[in-house]
Amino acid sequence: MAHDTHLSRRNFLWITAGAAALSACSGSNDTGASADGASDDPAAARILRYHDRTSAPDSLDPARGGGNVTLLTYDMLIRKAPDGSYEPQLATSWGYVGSGNTTFEIALRPDVSFTDGEPVTAEAVKANIEYRRDPAVGSQSAPHLALISQIEMVDELTVRLHLSEPNPLMPELFSQSPGGPGLLINPAVLADPSVLATETYGVGRYMLDPAETVLGDHYALVPDPTYWNADDIVWDKVLIHYMPEESAALAALQSGQLDAARVTFASVEAGKAAGLAATGPGYPIVLGLNLIDRAGQTSPALGDERVRQALNYAVDREKIVTALVGDSGRPTDQLSAPGQPGWHDEPFYPYDPDRATELLTDAGYADGFAFTVRIPQSEEHVRLTQAIADNLSEIGVEMKIDAIPPDQYQGDDATNRGYGALYLGWGVEPPYRMASNFWLPNATNNAFDTLDQDLVDLNQQSAAADEDARADLDQQIIARVAELAWFLPIVLHGESVLFNSDVVEVPWVDFASVPLVSEFRPAG
Amino acid sequence: MFRLITRRLAISAVLLFVISLLTFILQSLAPGDVAETILGSGSGSVGRSYSEEQYQQLRQELGLDQPLLVQYWNWLTSAVLGDLGTSPVSGLDVTAAISSRLPVTLSLVALGTLATAIVGVGLGVVSAVRGGRLGRVVDVLSLLGSALPNFWLALLFMALFAVTLGLLPATGFVSFTDSPQGWAESLVLPVTTLVVAGAATFAKQTRDSMLTALTHDSVRMLRANGASEASIVWRHALRNAAIPVVTLVGLVFIGLFSGAVFIENVFALPGIGRLAVQAANQHDLPVVQGVVVALTLVVIVTNLLVDLTYGWLNPKVRTP
Numbered sequence: 001m002a003h004d005t006h007l008s009r010r011n012f013l014w015i016t017a018g019a020a021a022l023s024a025c026s027g028s029n030d031t032g033a034s035a036d037g038a039s040d041d042p043a044a045a046r047i048l049r050y051h052d053r054t055s056a057p058d059s060l061d062p063a064r065g066g067g068n069v070t071l072l073t074y075d076m077l078i079r080k081a082p083d084g085s086y087e088p089q090l091a092t093s094w095g096y097v098g099s100g101n102t103t104f105e106i107a108l109r110p111d112v113s114f115t116d117g118e119p120v121t122a123e124a125v126k127a128n129i130e131y132r133r134d135p136a137v138g139s140q141s142a143p144h145l146a147l148i149s150q151i152e153m154v155d156e157l158t159v160r161l162h163l164s165e166p167n168p169l170m171p172e173l174f175s176q177s178p179g180g181p182g183l184l185i186n187p188a189v190l191a192d193p194s195v196l197a198t199e200t201y202g203v204g205r206y207m208l209d210p211a212e213t214v215l216g217d218h219y220a221l222v223p224d225p226t227y228w229n230a231d232d233i234v235w236d237k238v239l240i241h242y243m244p245e246e247s248a249a250l251a252a253l254q255s256g257q258l259d260a261a262r263v264t265f266a267s268v269e270a271g272k273a274a275g276l277a278a279t280g281p282g283y284p285i286v287l288g289l290n291l292i293d294r295a296g297q298t299s300p301a302l303g304d305e306r307v308r309q310a311l312n313y314a315v316d317r318e319k320i321v322t323a324l325v326g327d328s329g330r331p332t333d334q335l336s337a338p339g340q341p342g343w344h345d346e347p348f349y350p351y352d353p354d355r356a357t358e359l360l361t362d363a364g365y366a367d368g369f370a371f372t373v374r375i376p377q378s379e380e381h382v383r384l385t386q387a388i389a390d391n392l393s394e395i396g397v398e399m400k401i402d403a404i405p406p407d408q409y410q411g412d413d414a415t416n417r418g419y420g421a422l423y424l425g426w427g428v429e430p431p432y433r434m435a436s437n438f439w440l441p442n443a444t445n446n447a448f449d450t451l452d453q454d455l456v457d458l459n460q461q462s463a464a465a466d467e468d469a470r471a472d473l474d475q476q477i478i479a480r481v482a483e484l485a486w487f488l489p490i491v492l493h494g495e496s497v498l499f500n501s502d503v504v505e506v507p508w509v510d511f512a513s514v515p516l517v518s519e520f521r522p523a524g
Numbered sequence: 525m526f527r528l529i530t531r532r533l534a535i536s537a538v539l540l541f542v543i544s545l546l547t548f549i550l551q552s553l554a555p556g557d558v559a560e561t562i563l564g565s566g567s568g569s570v571g572r573s574y575s576e577e578q579y580q581q582l583r584q585e586l587g588l589d590q591p592l593l594v595q596y597w598n599w600l601t602s603a604v605l606g607d608l609g610t611s612p613v614s615g616l617d618v619t620a621a622i623s624s625r626l627p628v629t630l631s632l633v634a635l636g637t638l639a640t641a642i643v644g645v646g647l648g649v650v651s652a653v654r655g656g657r658l659g660r661v662v663d664v665l666s667l668l669g670s671a672l673p674n675f676w677l678a679l680l681f682m683a684l685f686a687v688t689l690g691l692l693p694a695t696g697f698v699s700f701t702d703s704p705q706g707w708a709e710s711l712v713l714p715v716t717t718l719v720v721a722g723a724a725t726f727a728k729q730t731r732d733s734m735l736t737a738l739t740h741d742s743v744r745m746l747r748a749n750g751a752s753e754a755s756i757v758w759r760h761a762l763r764n765a766a767i768p769v770v771t772l773v774g775l776v777f778i779g780l781f782s783g784a785v786f787i788e789n790v791f792a793l794p795g796i797g798r799l800a801v802q803a804a805n806q807h808d809l810p811v812v813q814g815v816v817v818a819l820t821l822v823v824i825v826t827n828l829l830v831d832l833t834y835g836w837l838n839p840k841v842r843t844p
Contacts (some may be wrong), residue, residue, distance in 0.1 A: 059614055060763065064562070132653075138562040138578075140574065425571065426570070444573060445571045
């Protein structure tokens with residue numbers, strides 16, 4: 001029987017050793033978990049440990065987005081600063097040639113090389129454009145790049161793009177626009193671009209350290225010794241984490257495992273209460289409803305402009321915003337944001353249920369009507385939609401909510417004509433770009449292909465306008481969209497950054513700022 | 525014994541085939557596909573940022589326009605040769621992705637099962653032997669553990685041991701080779717959460733088995749022969765009570781793989797559970813298939829080990 005006891009101890013040791021051995025097989029998965037692991041001690045070196053979002057980028061290929069990791073590992077041609085201005089990076093100058101926004105020229109910085117020593121040339125820009133135009137790549141910029149009819153190599157460092165139709169947003173496209181060609185990939189790897197998903201091949205301040213990276217969980221970045229501007233390398237190491245639970249990220253931040261974290265409104269107050277510095281909100285996202293059935297096919301009432309306007313008057317945005325996002329948002333009745341093109345300071349639809357009832361009566365719907373909205377099933381979306389529905393019920397309008405699991409939502413929402421409205425959640429972009437997503441007849445989120453000739457005309461004028469003229473046109477476009485009441489915008493909200501101010505400085509300008517880790521600097 | 529193992533392995537091959545086919549079909553029938561994931565990735569918006577033409581072109585490139593069985597056959601013929609493919613979403617080699625994630629989960633589950641069994645069996649034995657007030661206290665404590673919401677418990681541990689006391693890391697995983705101490709520290713809170721939630725099952729099973737074993741004639745005989753109580757409990761009764769507990773070890777080990785998804789999410793551990801959930805949400809079929817195959821193999825091996833342990837504990841099982 002003593003034998004049994006001995007076996008039991010031995011089994012224990014075997015299992016413990018086995019678990020350790022299994023762990024060892026996982027390689028270097030150090031996420032900086034050790035509370036005071038020597039290698040990650042920010043006091044000993046300038047190390048930034050940052051939680052970016054709850055889900056990691058699908059791929060490190062800049063053509064597919066790549067998030068903050070790519071912003072540190074790929075320089076962009078034109079850098080969009082926190083205040084929204086464009087600054088040189090790999091491009092020293094850029095601009096439209098002549099009038100009409102149909103020819104765009106980019107001049108490159110001389111004597112800059114990729115990590116393999118190959119120089120950055122106009123050929124690289126051309127190769128990057130062509131790569132992202134390939135539908136198999138899945139770049140969001142493909143439809144915009146399709147407008148480039150000819151890529152002219154003026155000289156080794158200058159490229160001139162000829163467009164098949166005017167486009168006023170080329171500087172934006174060649175900045176850090178998600179999926180855009182601004183983040184320059186070494187053309188040598190474009191022959192076999194599969195490596196881009198897991199490795200980095202740019203001109204970048206930092207390089208991916210595969211030994212300390214677990215793709216999809218955390219990414220370790222170390223300085224590139226060959227980088228052209230050593231002054232811009234301000235960290236000895238950057239660790240970017242993607243923790244699935246924001247509450248866990250907050251705990252890691254409070255316990256000193258992280259130095260900064262991008263968070264939603266749900267964590268801002270808790271972070272401040274814990275003594276963390278907070279900045280934001282920024283990167284404005286407009287939430288509300290897209291009233292897609294503007295011809296009244298599913299619900300005839302929605303075909304009447306007065307009815308759609310009534311819905312806009314009936315919602316107490318101030319109250320909803322305070323309850324849902326607090327100080328991390330602000331009410332809106334337009335598809336723009338303060339500091340962004342097209343924004344109007346005065347509201348179009350102040351809360352006025354009497355006016356809403358009056359408009360409904362004028363339209364012949366004094367007894368109300370019903371329509372259905374399709375939304376992704378998440379707590380945030382359901383709460384907002386339910387709040388809207390409660391407000392609308394007060395003027396006799398019944399809004400039925402059809403909540404779909406989020407992973408099944410995107411499938412047919414753009415072409416689904418079975419609903420009166422869809423959920424709207426969109427990062428605010430210049431009106432010219434919003435048009436191709438929302439209000440032109442072939443827009444990706446215009447399910448019924450509704451046409452408003454005024455909007456089409458304004459968009460065409462904006463396409464060819466110079467910067468000053470476009471500012472006025474943007475205002476007209478946003479006003480026209482509001483007048484048509486094709487949407488029911490409710491809240492502009494943004495993400496904030498919680499951080500340890502002893503370790504990191506987070507530059508911020510206004511609501512339009514975007515919390516990019518590439519802008520973070522060591523404290524002091 | 526050899527025949528048992530051979531028969532099990534033969535059944536396992538069929539099982540793997542059926543499960544992989546069912547997974548493939550069910551995953552393919554779910555609304556949405558990986559082309560939508562790829563085109564929609566990075567937008568962070570609710571709405572569509574790509575055209576129907578782009579979508580159809582990408583579907584064609586990815587072979588999603590082929591009949592379902594053709595797609596499955598293509599996967600199967602590669603998988604049989606050891607190639608589980610590449611994720612169309614992340615570009616990761618599926619075998620490499622699983623190899624890097626599985627050890628994290630196995631560490632968590634192996635230690636979780638071990639700690640849960642030790643605590644649960646201990647509580648069960650104490651409850652059976654002592655009975656009375658102490659037994660009831662043990663019963664209440666173990667049931668309380670299973671009643672507490674895991675998520676709440678995990679956050680409570682984090683707040684107390686990581687944020688307030690600063691004793692342990694709140695999140696993350698350290699591999700054993702990088703730092704044995706860091707490895708142990710990174711697993712304390714996740715494993716403790718698993719133990720608190722799972723020990724009650726062990727305690728109850730052990731208590732019931734022990735109560736039966738302690739009333740057995742052989743125990744009366746041992747007592748009559750003057751054997752010590754400790755010897756009766758730990759050497760004789762517990763061994764007789766061990767077979768249902770061993771079954772439970774196997775079931776808990778397998779069950780913790782599903783529980784690990786939650787633990788990995790809360791504690792930000794880069795395990796296979798997170799990989800599986802993310803892949804399923806992204807309609808990433810090669811990764812989902814790879815994870816399912818890997819986990820099916822784990823279940824097969826675990827069940828085989830449980831059966832072999834029966835034989836070790838009870839010689840009657842070994843006789844045909």
